[in-house]
Amino acid sequence: MTPRADEGRSLSERIEASAARTRAAYGSQAASANTDCPLAGGEGVPEHGGNCAECGREAGATRSHSLVRSAEAEAEAARFYDDLQREGNLGGVELSRLNEEKGNMLGVLLCVDAAGETQVLRAFSGAIDESGIRDAEGYSNSIPPADSARAAELERELAQVKENIVNETAASDRALKAYQDAKSAQEPAIKEKIAKLGPIYRRTDIDKPEKDRLAAALKAEKAEIEARYDPEKQAYEQASAKVRKLEAQRDSLTQQVSEQYAGEREITNFKGESKKQKDACTDAARVSDGRTGNCAAPKLLADAQRKGWTPVGIAEIWIGKDLGTQKDFGESGAYVPSCECCRAILGHTLCGLAERQEEIAPELDIMADEAR
Ligand SMILES: [Zn+2]
Numbered sequence: 001m002t003p004r005a006d007e008g009r010s011l012s013e014r015i016e017a018s019a020a021r022t023r024a025a026y027g028s029q030a031a032s033a034n035t036d037c038p039l040a041g042g043e044g045v046p047e048h049g050g051n052c053a054e055c056g057r058e059a060g061a062t063r064s065h066s067l068v069r070s071a072e073a074e075a076e077a078a079r080f081y082d083d084l085q086r087e088g089n090l091g092g093v094e095l096s097r098l099n100e101e102k103g104n105m106l107g108v109l110l111c112v113d114a115a116g117e118t119q120v121l122r123a124f125s126g127a128i129d130e131s132g133i134r135d136a137e138g139y140s141n142s143i144p145p146a147d148s149a150r151a152a153e154l155e156r157e158l159a160q161v162k163e164n165i166v167n168e169t170a171a172s173d174r175a176l177k178a179y180q181d182a183k184s185a186q187e188p189a190i191k192e193k194i195a196k197l198g199p200i201y202r203r204t205d206i207d208k209p210e211k212d213r214l215a216a217a218l219k220a221e222k223a224e225i226e227a228r229y230d231p232e233k234q235a236y237e238q239a240s241a242k243v244r245k246l247e248a249q250r251d252s253l254t255q256q257v258s259e260q261y262a263g264e265r266e267i268t269n270f271k272g273e274s275k276k277q278k279d280a281c282t283d284a285a286r287v288s289d290g291r292t293g294n295c296a297a298p299k300l301l302a303d304a305q306r307k308g309w310t311p312v313g314i315a316e317i318w319i320g321k322d323l324g325t326q327k328d329f330g331e332s333g334a335y336v337p338s339c340e341c342c343r344a345i346l347g348h349t350l351c352g353l354a355e356r357q358e359e360i361a362p363e364l365d366i367m368a369d370e371a372r
């Protein structure tokens with residue numbers, strides 16, 4: 001889709017017009033995809049970018065790559081937001097739910113396709129308001145797992161183990177009930193033996209060794225009674241051990257599934273180089289936190305990669321509940337920077353983009369020069 005203001009213009013004219021608007025709105029520094037910036041905080045940190053380990057190594061300085069939040073991208077994000085308000089739902093989930101429960105990041109990526117046309121991709125972060133819906137028609141969807149067949153196999157195994165846990169927990173509960181019943185059936189007999197123990201030692205007609213002998217006999221009788229519910233006790237112990245074993249299996253499988261969808265997943269940059277998410281991520285704590293790589297910006301960029309399109313602008317907007325103190329997730333409809341988890345992988349993801357942009361539009365080269 002061509003921004004209305006640019007209709008009838010050639011590709012170069014459109015890009016130059018966009019660049020001029022961008023420079024007017026954000027200054028020239030933000031117009032380049034290659035910007036040096038500090039690791040975190042401070043002026044000049046790109047809102048939609050991150051540090052690149054590869055380029056940083058060469059230059060001896062921290063080098064980051066970023067995408068500009070252009071006026072066009074903001075307009076497209078606003079249009080996305082308005083469309084949702086009009087439709088009343090996001091991927092089949094009612095907007096009222098987003099307002100009440102949590103909300104989502106929405107992102108748009110402006111790209112140039114092989115024919116030189118502007119294309120707009122749309123995505124939402126993670127799952128829609130924790131509904132479990134991660135993908136929907138018309139959006140840039142999740143980055144595929146490292147090995148789809150393996151992920152599917154692990155998920156099947158996990159579902160089976162979860163079902164077994166339900167069944168075995170019910171069996172364990174029944175065994176516990178049988179054990180408790182068998183135990184309480186013997187309770188009066190046990191109490192009777194215990195009650196006899198004290199009086200033995202209060203007797204004055206027998207000596208200490210005799211008292212000990214009588215007490216030991218009584219304890220043996222008590223143990224004999226307790227042994228009557230031993231089979232039920234053992235059955236319960238075996239049943240609960242089975243459940244604990246299955247729970248350990250479930251935890252291990254859950255971890256393996258999340259590895260397939262996060263750490264082990266391949267992220268391709270604009271030089272065509274792939275890295276596993278765990279290697280592309282500049283923050284070890286975010287490698288597989290269940291969020292990194294699942295957000296709007298990574299979904300959009302991976303989709304553009306697959307389609308062979310060149311991104312030229314991005315904008316992200318928050319929709320849903322005002323989470324107040326939670327940074328980045330403010331008022332519904334507010335433009336937001338890429339979240340920190342995204343920025344941990346954006347440096348790698350965007351590497352090579354500036355060169356791709358220069359190939360399709362030499363004008364951007366001039367802008368990059370100005371930015372340096
Ligand atoms: Zn994000």
Ligand SMILES: [Zn+2]
Nearest residue numbers: 052054055351
């Ligand atoms: Zn780089």
